[in-house]
Amino acid sequence: MSANESGQAPDKALRRVAVGITGASGALYAVRTVAALLASGAEVELVVSDFGRRLLREELGETASLDGLPDYLQTRYGDGVRAGTLVVHNNRDVGASIASGSHMCESMVIVPCSMKTLAGVAHGLSRTLIERAADVMLKERRVLVVVPRETPMSLPQLRNMVACAEAGAMVLPAMPAFYQGPRTLDDLADFMAGKIVSALGFPHSLYPPWTG
Numbered sequence: 001m002s003a004n005e006s007g008q009a010p011d012k013a014l015r016r017v018a019v020g021i022t023g024a025s026g027a028l029y030a031v032r033t034v035a036a037l038l039a040s041g042a043e044v045e046l047v048v049s050d051f052g053r054r055l056l057r058e059e060l061g062e063t064a065s066l067d068g069l070p071d072y073l074q075t076r077y078g079d080g081v082r083a084g085t086l087v088v089h090n091n092r093d094v095g096a097s098i099a100s101g102s103h104m105c106e107s108m109v110i111v112p113c114s115m116k117t118l119a120g121v122a123h124g125l126s127r128t129l130i131e132r133a134a135d136v137m138l139k140e141r142r143v144l145v146v147v148p149r150e151t152p153m154s155l156p157q158l159r160n161m162v163a164c165a166e167a168g169a170m171v172l173p174a175m176p177a178f179y180q181g182p183r184t185l186d187d188l189a190d191f192m193a194g195k196i197v198s199a200l201g202f203p204h205s206l207y208p209p210w211t212g
């Protein structure tokens, strides 16, 4: 990674990852991903849209509200999450650090990614901090992973996924596999979170590698 605009060499040991949570179903995927990144020692720069907040509460309960998220992650996934750092940004603050390419945030995932935010990323709209940070990842040729969740999909939604892929993003749909023999919702979420953290370049043991 090159020096940033202020001339300071980035701290090689610090791995910063932006995580956007939007209002699609699948809040469990999001919290599992954030927990896995924190357990890897990453600095997670978290942005949650208004509907993302609503889905966190509706699907995981009041204790998973944004304010209580650190405690929720620790209770659900253990003290390992304390290895990393959680920084929370406001989705309306398009002047936050991750809105600039000079800020050394190496990668970003939007999980789950609503069709609305997918459209915004596909068309470079930058209406919110999540969309702007994603736009920064694309323009700086950094890693952007989008995890869309909708079914069935319209032609515009399919085209928006293609546009994201053409712009350099990895489209990683929320499609857990069943060949691992999942027994619980957590098993399914672990599979998706494992796919995501792999795509972001982090090792994990969320599911065993396929051995044939």
Ligand SMILES: Cc1cc2nc3c(=O)[nH]c(=O)nc-3n(C[C@H](O)[C@H](O)[C@H](O)COP(=O)(O)O)c2cc1C
Pocket: 021, 022, 023, 024, 025, 049, 050, 051, 052, 058, 113, 114, 115, 116, 117, 149, 150
């Ligand atoms: C309970 C609930 C579930 C939803 N599930 C989805 C979904 O799975 N996928 C999707 O694209 N939108 C879904 N939506 C609609 C989005 O939340 C809505 O389009 C919202 O404007 C997205 O805004 P955001 O991208 O800023 O979070 C859902 C809404 C609610 C209230």
